[in-house]
Amino acid sequence: MKNVGAIDKTLRILAGVIGVGLVFFGPQTQWGWLGLIPLATGSIGFCPAYYLFGMNTCPLEAKKED
Secondary structure: OOOOOHHHHHHHHHHHHHHHHHHHOOOOOHHHHHHHHHHHHHHHOOOHHHHHHOOOOOHHHHHHHO
16 A cells, blocks of 8 residues: 655655765764655655555555545
């Protein structure tokens, strides 16, 4: 079951890479490890928070549910 669309997936992966990059470059803060969350949800195409709130940005999955 996927609930993350293509644009959302791309933005999540980009945000995750930037977040994890903060661990190694820039301010080198440990908070950058939180970038693993959007990186993982973007990679697998499923977001547990979207599921809990009934959200879906994946147009193919939305059509299957109808």
